[in-house]
Amino acid sequence: MNSHADIAIIGGSGIYDVTLFEDPQEIRVETPFGLPSDDIMVGEYDGTKICFLARHGKGHRISPSDLNYRANIYALKKLGVSKIIAASAVGSLNRDIAPLDIVIPDQLYDRTNSRKNTFFENGIVVHMGFADPFCPGMSEILYDVMMSRGYTAHKGGTYVCIEGPQFSTRAESRVYQSLGFDIIGMTALPEAKLAREAEMCYSMISTVTDYDVWRDEEVNIASIMENVAKNTEAVKDIIASSIDGIQDIQECTCQSALDGAITTDRSLISYETSRRLDLLLGKYMEE
Numbered sequence: 001m002n003s004h005a006d007i008a009i010i011g012g013s014g015i016y017d018v019t020l021f022e023d024p025q026e027i028r029v030e031t032p033f034g035l036p037s038d039d040i041m042v043g044e045y046d047g048t049k050i051c052f053l054a055r056h057g058k059g060h061r062i063s064p065s066d067l068n069y070r071a072n073i074y075a076l077k078k079l080g081v082s083k084i085i086a087a088s089a090v091g092s093l094n095r096d097i098a099p100l101d102i103v104i105p106d107q108l109y110d111r112t113n114s115r116k117n118t119f120f121e122n123g124i125v126v127h128m129g130f131a132d133p134f135c136p137g138m139s140e141i142l143y144d145v146m147m148s149r150g151y152t153a154h155k156g157g158t159y160v161c162i163e164g165p166q167f168s169t170r171a172e173s174r175v176y177q178s179l180g181f182d183i184i185g186m187t188a189l190p191e192a193k194l195a196r197e198a199e200m201c202y203s204m205i206s207t208v209t210d211y212d213v214w215r216d217e218e219v220n221i222a223s224i225m226e227n228v229a230k231n232t233e234a235v236k237d238i239i240a241s242s243i244d245g246i247q248d249i250q251e252c253t254c255q256s257a258l259d260g261a262i263t264t265d266r267s268l269i270s271y272e273t274s275r276r277l278d279l280l281l282g283k284y285m286e287e
């Protein structure tokens with residue numbers, strides 16, 4: 001079986017499969033960090049090899065704090081993926097961004113507190129630049145496709161990632177809103193950091209489901225899931241229409257993010273550590 005894929009789709013809440021594939025196969029991918037959230041569907045779309053992973057697993061079994069983000073990203077890397085399109089359901093903190101709009105965020109603010117956020121440990125230190133956490137080239141393509149297909153799209157915006165699984169208090173929500181953050185969710189981090197450490201382009205399609213609680217409204221899961229469902233076909237359409245352009249991205253700095261970032265003296269990195277991380281580090285170990 002050919003299990004190679006160039007582009008991965010990570011489906012968020014409400015997106016547990018994509019009906020895009022010709023000839024799909026589900027495969028279990030083992031990693032040094034354990035198993036990803038579920039088996040990964042690998043197939044082709046219009047001549048491009050793509051794959052799909054349900055972030056929370058099929059049936060939405062895994063909470064944001066319990067997700068094995070490292071296994072998810074590593075498994076995609078192992079399949080050969082160089083570009084990830086991630087979908088995430090978010091609340092809006094911005095008056096100009098309404099439920100059912102779609103945002104392509106360009107910034108992240110980290111409010112998580114209990115997640116493994118690096119592949120590099122056990123005797124290796126990597127300090128990688130992360131000033132611009134999303135791939136600008138891929139984000140541009142996603143936004144252009146959304147505009148050309150008539151969706152209400154927002155280019156850029158700051159996604160504040162909370163630990164969850166509880167939604168925010170009103171005080172927290174008002175602080176995030178007054179700080180100028182645009183959208184709020186629970187999963188973009190450490191996913192985006194790990195994708196960058198794995199030198200993969202990563203962009204996000206954030207579908208807005210609610211106004212969080214800064215405007216005296218309430219958040220409830222039933223109406224969030226209702227709004228997610230209203231946008232599912234749009235997300236699939238945007239992805240399908242973007243694949244050609246994304247496949248054409250040839251060189252991107254995301255794909256050399258570790259260049260100059262490995263701080264540890266190579267001769268002091270143990271055989272076990274370098275072997276475990278060979279997929280990520282191999283090309284830099286000769287320096």
Ligand SMILES: CSC[C@H]1O[C@H](OP(=O)(O)O)[C@H](O)[C@@H]1O
Nearest residue numbers: 012013055064088089185186187
């Ligand atoms: C279903 S509401 C809260 C839940 O939805 C989002 O998940 P995802 O980013 O995977 O679409 C949000 O981040 C929370 O995890």
Ligand SMILES: Nc1ncnc2[nH]cnc12
Nearest residue numbers: 089090091184185186212
């Ligand atoms: N208001 C909200 N807070 C955090 N994550 C969300 N996902 C969807 N809506 C959300």
